[in-house]
Every structure is written in structure tokens, then in C-alpha cells.
Amino acid sequence: xxxxxxxxxxxxxxxxxxxxxxxxxxxxxxxxxxxxxxxxxxxxxxxxxxxxxxxxxxxxxxxxxxxxxxxxxxxxxxxxxxxxxxxxxxxxxxxxxxxxxxxxxxxxxxxxxxxxxxxxxxxxxxxxxxxxxxxxxxxxxxxxxxxxxxxxxxxxxxxxxxxxxxxxxxxxxxxxxxxxxxxxxxxxxxxxxxxxxxxxxxxxxxxxxxxxxxxxxxxxxxxxxxxxxxxxxxxxxxxxxxxxxxxxxx
Ligand code: BJW
Numbered sequence: 324x325x326x327x328x329x330x331x332x333x334x335x336x337x338x339x340x341x342x343x344x345x346x347x348x349x350x351x352x353x354x355x356x357x358x359x360x361x362x363x364x365x366x367x368x369x370x371x372x373x374x375x376x377x378x379x380x381x382x383x384x385x386x387x388x389x390x391x392x393x394x395x396x397x398x399x400x401x402x403x404x405x406x407x408x409x410x411x412x413x414x415x416x417x418x419x420x421x422x423x424x425x426x427x428x429x430x431x432x433x434x435x436x437x438x439x440x441x442x443x444x445x446x447x448x449x450x451x452x453x454x455x456x457x458x459x460x461x462x463x464x465x466x467x468x469x470x471x472x473x474x475x476x477x478x479x480x481x482x483x484x485x486x487x488x489x490x491x492x493x494x495x496x497x498x499x500x501x502x503x504x505x506x507x508x509x510x511x512x513x514x515x516x517x518x519x520x521x522x523x524x525x526x527x528x529x530x531x532x533x534x535x536x537x538x539x540x541x542x543x544x545x546x547x548x549x550x551x552x553x554x555x556x557x558x559x560x561x562x563x564x565x566x567x568x569x570x571x572x573x
Contacts, residue, residue: 327565331549334506334532335566340419342504344522346512350430352556353401376485384477388468391480395446403434409559411435421500425519427482440493442519448481457481501525507533511555514541
């Protein structure tokens with residue numbers, strides 16, 4: 324097992340409020356491709372950044388709906404991995420943990436994490452593009468995308484696209500927690516997409532210990548106090564076992 328820095332283990336054991344910000348890398352070991360690696364087969368010709376926009380949906384709603392249907396099937400085939408379960412365990416061991424995710428796959432909730440703050444929505448939900456209301460059922464007439472049963476608007480995934488505002492309550496909770504925590508984990512995210520990418524910097528500005536878990540370097544790496552360069556499904560369970568060796572149930 325890796326030797327983790329004593330200072331990090333101490334910070335973990337002493338923390339009163341931990342914030343965890345996760346990105347697509349946390350689900351990679353569940354077989355869900357990361358956002359920027361998602362494109363294979365038919366979809367390899369498209370850049371995800373060009374499909375996850377309101378303009379793309381306006382231009383070609385059928386194409387964007389089909390891309391999300393393909394990704395939803397990948398998500399529904401995935402199961403939480405040891406990284407997700409380690410975060411459930413961490414929540415049990417510290418006085419307060421705020422789990423903020425950019426992921427739209429719902430795997431933290433499936434693993435058993437409570438009160439997950441979803442910054443970018445959830446691919447398993449559908450909403451009306453006109454009324455912005457979540458829609459659970461609709462009539463399948465063969466039209467793609469299907470129509471809202473209330474107003475006839477086009478249905479779309481309930482996710483946040485580039486240029487769209489994040490859910491205001493979720494964002495406010497994330498900002499306040501980042502400013503109040505003593506330990507902040509940034510896990511499996513490229514740390515490129517705002518406003519999520521600013522959260523660890525809010526924590527840093529308040530003197531929190533910032534830890535990054537990611538096999539590759541990101542714009543956050545040089546600012547983080549501890550960098551654990553490995554897959555989260557391996558690093559997180561090891562780290563918890565190192566911090567609480569007497570309770571080896573992860
Ligand atoms: C592993 C691993 C393993 C691999 N273990 N790690 C300020 C400056 C510049 C630009 C902006 C700014 N403020 C806003 C912007 C614009 C824009 C933005 O940030 N652009 C950047 C690209 C520069 N932001 C927005 O538009 C946001 N909206 C906004 O700010 O609105 C303002 C507004 C206010 C009021 C009214 C109107 C508007 C919205 C951003 C929404 C992002 N949405 C997406 C799509 C969601 C739906 C979908 O999935 O299709 O969210 S984009 C995409 O990026 C997705 C992700 O959640 C997000 C982050 O990606 P993530 O998670 O980091 O994934 P990857 O793939 O990039 O990285 C994976 C990482 O995992 C890698 O680092 C790997 O190394 C690592 N990894 N295996 C651990 N096993």
C-alpha cells in the first residue's frame with residue numbers, strides 16, 4: 324500500500340468539515356467514459372464540447388438527443404466503484420461532509436452518498452426545453468426528441484450545458500461549503516470548467532488544505548497542498564484505510 328503523507332492523514336482525521344468535488348474521472352472505473360474521452364464509434368467524429376450546448380440542440384435536436392440516449396445507456400450499465408463507496412465511508416467517519424459533483428450519472432447516490440449536490444444536473448432526468456420542468460412520462464410517437472405532454476415543447480436531458488446557468492441553490496451551497504471547509508478534495512476532474520473549477524480556490528483562500536486525486540496534471544495541481552496521482556477507485560479506499568487503520572471496512 325502507498326505511504327500517504329503524515330500531514331495529510333492528520334488533516335483527514337482532524338477535519339471538521341470536508342468538501343469533496345468530483346468529476347467524470349471518479350466514474351471512469353465504473354466503465355462510464357469521462358466527458359472529454361466519451362467519444363467512440365459513431366460519435367468519434369464529434370467533440371463533446373460542441374454537442375453539450377443549447378446552440379447544438381437548437382441546430383440539431385435529434386443529434387443531441389441521440390448522443391444523450393447513447394450516454395444514458397452507458398451510465399445505466401455502470402455500477403458504483405470502490406471510489407464511490409470510499410466516499411460513502413468517509414461521510415460516516417467525519418463530522419461533516421459536503422459532496423459536490425459535476426457528474427450527471429447519479430452513481431454517488433447509487434453508492435449511498437447522501438445529499439449529493441449536483442452542479443450539472445442528471446442525465447437520467449428529462450425536462451421540457453420550453454418550460455424547464457422535469458418530465459417523467461411522455462408519449463412515444465417516434466419523433467426525436469419527443470414532445471412535452473404539457474406544452475408540446477421539445478424534451479431534453481436535465482443537464483447544464485455550456486453557457487447555461489447552474490442550479491442557483493446547488494451553486495450557492497457549493498460556494499458556502501467551499502468557503503467554510505477545512506479540507507477540500509478535488510477528485511477526477513480536469514478542473515477546467517467554471518464555476519466548479521473556482522471552488523478549490525475559494526477553499527484555498529480561506530486556508531483550507533486542498534488535495535487533488537487525479538492521474539494527470541490539471542490547472543489545480545500546482546496550487547494543491549497534496550497531489551495523489553492515481554485512479555480514485557484505488558487511492559480513496561487506501562487513503563481511508565491509512566487514516567483509520569483500526570476500522571478496515573473499505
Ligand atoms: C481520473 C480517472 C480515475 C480519469 N481517477 N481521475 C470563466 C472563465 C472561462 C470560461 C467560463 C468562465 N465562467 C464560465 C465560463 C464558460 C463555461 C466554461 O467553464 N468553459 C470552460 C471550458 C472554459 N462555463 C459554463 O458555461 C457554465 N455556465 C456558466 O458559467 O453560466 C453563467 C451564466 C450565468 C447566468 C445566466 C447564464 C449563464 C456551465 C458549465 C456546464 C458544464 N456542463 C458539462 C456538460 C454536462 C452534461 C453532459 O455531461 O453532457 O459538464 S461540460 C462537462 O465538463 C460536464 C462535466 O461535468 C464538466 C467537467 O468535466 P470533468 O468532470 O472535469 O471531466 P473531464 O472529462 O474533463 O476530465 C476527467 C478527469 O478525470 C481528467 O482530468 C482525468 O485525468 C481524470 N481521470 N480517470 C481519477 N480513474
